[in-house]
Amino acid sequence: MTQTASADVVIVGTGVVGVVVAEQLLDAGFSVLMLDAGPRVSRAEIVENFRNLPLGLKGSASSSYPPKPWAPHPMPSTGNPEDDYLQLEGPDAYAQTYIRYAGGSTWHWAGTCWRLTPDDMRLNSLYGVGRDWAFDYATLDPYYNLAEYSLGICGPSDPALQWPPQPRSRPYPMPHLPFSPGEDKFTRVMKEKLGYTNVPVAQARNSGMPYDDRPACCANNNCVPVCPIGAKYDAATALNRLEAKGAVILSNAVAHRIETGEGNRIEAVHYLDPERQSHRVTGNHFVVACNAIETPKLLLMSADSRNPNGIANSSDQVGRNMMDHPQLALTLTLDEPYWLGQGPVVNSGIMETSQGDFRAEHAGAYFRMNNFARNRYETFNALKTGKVGRALDEEIRRRTACTVNVVAAHEILPDPNNRLTLSANKDWLGLPKPHIYYDVGDYTRRSAEVYSMPIARRIAEAMGATEVKEPSAFAQSKHLMGSTIMGTDPANSVVDPDCRAYDHANLFLPGGGAMPSTACGNSTITMVALAFKAAEALIDQARRA
Numbered sequence: 001m002t003q004t005a006s007a008d009v010v011i012v013g014t015g016v017v018g019v020v021v022a023e024q025l026l027d028a029g030f031s032v033l034m035l036d037a038g039p040r041v042s043r044a045e046i047v048e049n050f051r052n053l054p055l056g057l058k059g060s061a062s063s064s065y066p067p068k069p070w071a072p073h074p075m076p077s078t079g080n081p082e083d084d085y086l087q088l089e090g091p092d093a094y095a096q097t098y099i100r101y102a103g104g105s106t107w108h109w110a111g112t113c114w115r116l117t118p119d120d121m122r123l124n125s126l127y128g129v130g131r132d133w134a135f136d137y138a139t140l141d142p143y144y145n146l147a148e149y150s151l152g153i154c155g156p157s158d159p160a161l162q163w164p165p166q167p168r169s170r171p172y173p174m175p176h177l178p179f180s181p182g183e184d185k186f187t188r189v190m191k192e193k194l195g196y197t198n199v200p201v202a203q204a205r206n207s208g209m210p211y212d213d214r215p216a217c218c219a220n221n222n223c224v225p226v227c228p229i230g231a232k233y234d235a236a237t238a239l240n241r242l243e244a245k246g247a248v249i250l251s252n253a254v255a256h257r258i259e260t261g262e263g264n265r266i267e268a269v270h271y272l273d274p275e276r277q278s279h280r281v282t283g284n285h286f287v288v289a290c291n292a293i294e295t296p297k298l299l300l301m302s303a304d305s306r307n308p309n310g311i312a313n314s315s316d317q318v319g320r321n322m323m324d325h326p327q328l329a330l331t332l333t334l335d336e337p338y339w340l341g342q343g344p345v346v347n348s349g350i351m352e353t354s355q356g357d358f359r360a361e362h363a364g365a366y367f368r369m370n371n372f373a374r375n376r377y378e379t380f381n382a383l384k385t386g387k388v389g390r391a392l393d394e395e396i397r398r399r400t401a402c403t404v405n406v407v408a409a410h411e412i413l414p415d416p417n418n419r420l421t422l423s424a425n426k427d428w429l430g431l432p433k434p435h436i437y438y439d440v441g442d443y444t445r446r447s448a449e450v451y452s453m454p455i456a457r458r459i460a461e462a463m464g465a466t467e468v469k470e471p472s473a474f475a476q477s478k479h480l481m482g483s484t485i486m487g488t489d490p491a492n493s494v495v496d497p498d499c500r501a502y503d504h505a506n507l508f509l510p511g512g513g514a515m516p517s518t519a520c521g522n523s524t525i526t527m528v529a530l531a532f533k534a535a536e537a538l539i540d541q542a543r544r545a
Contacts, residue, residue, distance in 0.1 A: 006283060008284050016106045020535065022034055022247055049065070092473070107234050110223050112202075113151070140529055163351045287510065295509060298311075314490070324480065325412070335465075347371050354520040364410070365409060500537060
């Protein structure tokens with residue numbers, strides 16, 4: 001084992017949460033060392049990977065990011081569950097998609113940035129279900145503002161089109177992107193026939209102007225798996241800036257053990273390199289900012305005599321309360337064309353259906369019509385018809401124009417039985433793979449039965465669907481939440497309101513793992529807001545040390 005380096009603050013993970021925390025620390029004058037398990041690559045390399053994929057894999061978010069042997073991440077299954085990185089069990093599969101590359105999974109996210117509402121943070125107080133947050137919306141609001149200006153988020157200026165529906169304390173840095181013709185039609189149909197308002201998505205994408213040295217969106221419709229021009233925010237775009245400010249960034253460095261010392265303070269992080277050699281990195285403060293799977297995995301792997309259940313786990317809540325946004329996606333064949341695929345892949349949504357007193361009985365849901373270009377999906381369906389030549393070309397065009405994907409994304413309650421543990425199956429480095437038991441629960445299933453699917457069928461009818469393909473089971477949204485849950489009681493939570501571990505005064509665990517509730521909208525903007533809040537607390541603590 002070698003002693004590699006030391007810094008005031010060591011951060012494990014170079015995704016958006018780690019990057020945000022690092023920049024705040026650097027600007028405050030602290031030295032920062034960052035570790036990432038995966039490689040550091042250029043945008044051109046990812047774009048070329050995507051171009052060379054066969055058509056059948058172009059819809060895969062991960063296939064443009066082949067995992068390194070030392071940094072495996074979920075990929076399309078081989079058919080043998082033991083070969084898969086995620087070892088899944090339970091009524092519903094926690095089949096997530098994320099990548100272990102420098103820059104993290106914002107490489108291939110859609111950029112969607114829905115804020116929570118005040119009610120989303122008080123589920124237990126208002127409806128008697130789930131958990132309340134440790135603070136209110138007014139406390140989180142200024143950190144949301146910081147997140148929006150840091151990532152460069154475009155959004156509507158009209159209060160009637162903003163989410164949540166209350167006065168903003170600061171405008172969006174950029175106006176929202178225009179709707180495609182198909183989205184305009186969807187918006188009109190929803191309002192005229194069902195009374196729903198389809199509002200523009202607030203998203204981390206430059207609209208009509210450069211921002212943060214990134215160009216304006218030019219509507220490639222390739223946000224997933226990669227924005228080819230970098231108009232969409234991804235954390236990889238910040239790494240060079242962090243290095244210019246003094247950060248040391250080590251890629252291909254797989255953190256596998258957190259070391260504790262006197263007073264149960266964290267003293268070091270140990271990592272393995274691609275040659276399986278171990279290295280030790282020391283610091284005064286530590287931040288684990290991987291994701292809600294890799295963070296608890298590292299904490300559990302680091303069990304020692306002081307912490308026999310794992311780091312930060314005296315409450316036995318590390319790895320528990322795994323959450324996401326269980327979704328049901330309907331494919332509709334319509335009697336007239338919508339021609340989707342112009343602009344971002346997600347550009348609008350119906351959020352009002354996520355709120356209401358019904359949440360005492362069942363989950364809310366948010367509805368969107370995905371704006372993915374349909375040709376990559378419908379070509380295969382057209383081929384099944386047996387048509388050839390011009391007839392096949394016309395069939396592909398018809399299906400591309402007249403099929404849409406409508407998604408209902410649900411909230412889920414924290415359940416300690418939805419749990420990540422360490423599998424007996426090992427990866428290339430000999431580290432345990434994540435094992436996850438998962439059940440979306442009756443609260444969410446009841447929503448599908450009595451609420452979300454009936455609404456989805458009304459949406460299909462309003463759009464003039466001639467054929468409706470309904471899903472047979474929930475799919476996952478790849479919004480990793482839970483596993484290091486926040487609370488005010490160390491007996492039933494992992495971190496305090498500043499995402500500081502209750503068990504270790506110099507360890508912070510910001511991000512989606514800390515979230516006590518999910519609401520229905522994508523989680524990244526809330527993760528980033530928590531990163532800003534944690535960074536503020538860490539800086540204050542470090543200055544007083």
